[in-house]
Amino acid sequence: xxxxxxxxxxxxxxxxxxxPGLGGAVRGLFRRxxxxxxxxxxLSFSLEAGELLAFIGPNGAGKSTTVKILSGIxxxxxxxxxxxxxxxxxxxxxxxxxxxxxxxxRSQLWWDLPVLDGFDLLADIYRVPPDxxxxxxxxxxxxxxxxxxxAQPVRQLSLGQRMRAEFAAALLHDxxxxxxxxxxxxxxxxxxxxxxxxxxxxxRERGVTVLLTTHDMHxxxxxxERVIVxxxxxxxADSSLDALRxxxxxxxxxxxxxxxxxxxxxxxxxxxxxxxxxxxxxxxDPAKIPAAQLIASIAAAHAVEDIHVDEPAxxxxxxxxxxxxxxxxx
Amino acid sequence: xxxxxxxxxxxxxxxxxxxxxxxxxxxxxMGHIGATAIEILGVFALFHRFGEIKGWTFGEVALFYALIxxxxxxxDLLTRGFDVFGTDFVRTGAFDRVLLRPRSATLQxxxxxxxxxxxxxxxxxxxxxxxxxxLAPIEWDAAAVAIAVWAVTGGVALFAGILVLQATxxxxxxxxxxVVNVLTYGGVQAAQYPLDIYAGWFRRVLTFGIPLACVxxxxxxxxxxxPDPLGAPDWLLPLTPLAGFAFLALSFxxxxxxxxRYASTGS
Numbered sequence: 001x002x003x004x005x006x007x008x009x010x011x012x013x014x015x016x017x018x019x020p021g022l023g024g025a026v027r028g029l030f031r032r033x034x035x036x037x038x039x040x041x042x043l044s045f046s047l048e049a050g051e052l053l054a055f056i057g058p059n060g061a062g063k064s065t066t067v068k069i070l071s072g073i074x075x076x077x078x079x080x081x082x083x084x085x086x087x088x089x090x091x092x093x094x095x096x097x098x099x100x101x102x103x104x105x106r107s108q109l110w111w112d113l114p115v116l117d118g119f120d121l122l123a124d125i126y127r128v129p130p131d132x133x134x135x136x137x138x139x140x141x142x143x144x145x146x147x148x149x150x151a152q153p154v155r156q157l158s159l160g161q162r163m164r165a166e167f168a169a170a171l172l173h174d175x176x177x178x179x180x181x182x183x184x185x186x187x188x189x190x191x192x193x194x195x196x197x198x199x200x201x202x203x204r205e206r207g208v209t210v211l212l213t214t215h216d217m218h219x220x221x222x223x224x225e226r227v228i229v230x231x232x233x234x235x236x237a238d239s240s241l242d243a244l245r246x247x248x249x250x251x252x253x254x255x256x257x258x259x260x261x262x263x264x265x266x267x268x269x270x271x272x273x274x275x276x277x278x279x280x281x282x283x284x285d286p287a288k289i290p291a292a293q294l295i296a297s298i299a300a301a302h303a304v305e306d307i308h309v310d311e312p313a314x315x316x317x318x319x320x321x322x323x324x325x326x327x328x329x330x
Numbered sequence: 331x332x333x334x335x336x337x338x339x340x341x342x343x344x345x346x347x348x349x350x351x352x353x354x355x356x357x358x359x360m361g362h363i364g365a366t367a368i369e370i371l372g373v374f375a376l377f378h379r380f381g382e383i384k385g386w387t388f389g390e391v392a393l394f395y396a397l398i399x400x401x402x403x404x405x406d407l408l409t410r411g412f413d414v415f416g417t418d419f420v421r422t423g424a425f426d427r428v429l430l431r432p433r434s435a436t437l438q439x440x441x442x443x444x445x446x447x448x449x450x451x452x453x454x455x456x457x458x459x460x461x462x463x464x465l466a467p468i469e470w471d472a473a474a475v476a477i478a479v480w481a482v483t484g485g486v487a488l489f490a491g492i493l494v495l496q497a498t499x500x501x502x503x504x505x506x507x508x509v510v511n512v513l514t515y516g517g518v519q520a521a522q523y524p525l526d527i528y529a530g531w532f533r534r535v536l537t538f539g540i541p542l543a544c545v546x547x548x549x550x551x552x553x554x555x556x557p558d559p560l561g562a563p564d565w566l567l568p569l570t571p572l573a574g575f576a577f578l579a580l581s582f583x584x585x586x587x588x589x590x591r592y593a594s595t596g597s
Binding site for chain 1 (some may be wrong): 332335336340343346347348350351356423424426427429430431432434464578593594
């Protein structure tokens with residue numbers, strides 16, 4: 001029995017459409033036009049205890065809706081969900097006692113209270129026995145280096161400090177499953193590293209099952225062995241990170257600034273994606289032509305001012321995923 | 331008792347949070363004393379000019395005033411979470427956080443904030459109660475005290491019910507719900523005076539619609555041992571605060587429907 005089981009999950013909302021302005025508002029009171037929005041169309045996957053899974057996809061792909069359904073806040077339109085043998089939205093109070101949730105953009109701590117007071121209150125809310133609470137709290141405080149922050153009101157913490165406190169707050173009741181919704185959003189580089197390091201330890205050392213949504217490919221690379229790509233409410237891929245990388249993620253980009261007008265290039269396996277004045281954006285597959293060889297061959301033939309290699313943006317990868325998906329269906 | 335214990339932990343946390351801003355809390359409290367003190371002075375001026383209104387003396391009206399203000403201040407002190415539910419919970423998404431905790435949403439919302447500044451109105455209501463006791467023929471025997479406590483409890487339930495309804499509306503609309511203040515603040519104003527000075531339709535609204543008369547007018551008649559000039563039987567008068575609890579119970583039926591809607595729309 002997997003820890004998380006999702007079968008044929010679908011969720012659609014009715015959104016009221018309203019004409020702009022006061023007249024529209026008044027008319028809206030009497031007669032509303034509804035538009036159906038399909039957040040999830042058909043999603044199935046399962047997760048074994050102790051796995052770490054990253055959910056990626058562009059805005060509006062259905063990531064947050066999935067997390068909300070899995071955490072018991074939302075009821076799906078159809079489909080079946082079980083987490084640890086419970087149906088989250090049928091048995092919400094029992095379910096949420098066994099999960100931890102961290103939203104990158106929402107706090108669960110009390111703004112005007114010292115961090116430690118918030119932890120104490122959470123221990124009461126989750127009915128954690130006092131001795132277990134103290135042991136657990138001390139362990140998390142040590143892992144997340146929270147000691148100097150405990151007496152400070154939450155409103156005085158930096159975002160990075162607050163996220164560390166949020167993680168401790170989500171774990172005081174020792175949940176079996178942890179949902180992380182964009183946990184590194186807005187963090188600076190050292191804070192991102194600290195969060196990733198902590199999540200990895202939690203998963204490896206304590207066997208906590210982690211489901212993570214993110215926009216940040218570096219989060220995925222640092223953490224997840226398994227990746228689910230969703231877009232427009234459907235599952236586009238469910239595979240290991242390596243397999244994904246070998247497929248659609250394989251492509252790299254090369255940006256070249258020349259000292260004069262960009263030349264016409266004709267190198268096998270290399271595609272010109274964009275041309276603006278003295279600059280070119282090239283797409284290439286490093287398995288066919290290594291980056292070093294490509295750079296060397298361009299630099300040998302032309303006067304180059306600047307050059308850098310990067311991966312395509314995640315949104316673009318997903319967009320290409322659609323193309324592949326659509327053409328394989330057609 | 332576990333829920334009650336947690337509630338008191340919430341109370342403690344809320345007081346500590348407000349203690350972070352001692353000057354603001356104190357000034358707000360004094361503001362509430364000041365604003366309500368001016369009101370009762372207005373009532374006094376009215377009676378000073380006209381002597382009595384429809385056979386009611388200032389002392390008797392002061393009793394109406396004191397009880398409804400004590401009632402409202404307690405309700406306002408306790409139900410902040412429902413009062414700000416639309417603006418601070420639904421619109422900001424903070425309600426998701428409430429649903430992610432293994433405790434009832436109601437417990438978390440009434441634990442959200444204990445508004446200490448409302449103690450200002452409470453103190454002022456108690457002071458007016460002392461004045462009414464001096465001026466009006468009130469005999470504070472056990473029965474009268476019991477009826478007063480019972481009326482205040484029923485009244486707190488009624489105002490809480492109004493705020494639960496206001497919060498419930500927030501599941502359906504993001505519009506401002508200040509219109510509900512007509513029922514709370516306006517209701518307090520209306521219930522400060524004896525019911526028989528109002529027109530018939532308004533008396534029926536206050537008895538059967540938003541039953542403010544059942545937690546103020548009728549029980550005060552029982553405390554004053556006066557028969558109802560409108561003809562309600564004497565035995566019924568002390569029972570009327572039950573209407574406040576009935577109102578609260580119905581409000582929670584609507585609230586449950588709102589919760590179910592939230593679970594299917596998430597907004």
